[in-house]
Amino acid sequence: xxxxxxxxxxxSVVEKEDVTLDCVYETRDTTYYLFWYKQPPSGELVFLIxxxxxxxxxxxxxxxxxNFQKSTSSFNFTITASQVVDSAVYFCALxxxxxxxxxxxxxxxxxxxP
Amino acid sequence: DTEVxxxxxxxxxxxxxxxxxxxxxxxxxxxxxxxxxxxxxPPELMFVYSYEKLSINESVPSRFSPECPNSxxxxxxxxxxxxxxxxxxxxxxxxxxxxxxxxxFGPGTRLTVT
Numbered sequence: 001x002x003x004x005x006x007x008x009x010x011x012s013v014v015e016k017e018d019v020t021l022d023c024v025y026e027t028r029d030t031t032y033y034l035f036w037y038k039q040p041p042s043g044e045l046v047f048l049i050x051x052x053x054x055x056x057x058x059x060x061x062x063x064x065x066x067n068f069q070k071s072t073s074s075f076n077f078t079i080t081a082s083q084v085v086d087s088a089v090y091f092c093a094l095x096x097x098x099x100x101x102x103x104x105x106x107x108x109x110x111x112x113x114p
Numbered sequence: 115d116t117e118v119x120x121x122x123x124x125x126x127x128x129x130x131x132x133x134x135x136x137x138x139x140x141x142x143x144x145x146x147x148x149x150x151x152x153x154x155x156p157p158e159l160m161f162v163y164s165y166e167k168l169s170i171n172e173s174v175p176s177r178f179s180p181e182c183p184n185s186x187x188x189x190x191x192x193x194x195x196x197x198x199x200x201x202x203x204x205x206x207x208x209x210x211x212x213x214x215x216x217x218x219f220g221p222g223t224r225l226t227v228t
Binding site for chain 1: 154155156157159162170172202204206212213214215216217218219220221222224
């Protein structure tokens with residue numbers, strides 16, 4: 001069965017702290033894709049990253065970085081030097097060619113306090 | 115331009131009304147999606163259009179009727195809704211017709227059924 005777990009329901013950090021959002025997935029497919037989306041209070045989901053199962057290189061984009069580890073079925077997301085604008089709900093998601101839809105995790109609500 | 119637009123932003127309707135939600139994208143994407151999102155939950159897929167044809171209907175009640183007039187437009191016609199249909203309705207599009215592509219979301223329509 002396919003599943004995405006985001007164990008942290010809510011996280012609060014003080015501005016400038018680093019924060020890591022955890023994502024653990026389950027799939028029997030060998031070819032699959034992982035995503036992170038950000039949903040600020042305005043409501044629009046914003047695409048952040050897409051990773052395929054054959055590319056385990058970590059990725060850095062400005063203050064954002066992602067750590068993909070197939071051995072632990074995890075795709076964690078770290079925000080360095082957090083800012084108030086990072087306050088949002090973050091969804092990790094999983095897909096594969098055999099699926100008929102994207103599987104979203106339950107989301108992690110991040111609050112960055114000034 | 116990675117923009118998906120949705121109108122209206124907010125909609126209040128009675129249970130006997132008929133209304134329509136509209137979505138537009140000009141990215142040349144071939145797949146378009148309707149999602150329903152309840153508070154503090156991930157988006158739930160409703161419909162997928164691929165190359166202007168309905169490819170997935172996630173057993174959505176017939177009071178929701180999708181329409182894809184052309185490759186850039188997606189409508190969702192609403193009729194005889196129930197209060198439990200109140201939610202954020204999100205439109206999305208993706209480059210290919212496989213759910214392994216990243217999706218670009220609109221800002222959503224916040225629907226209240228009274």
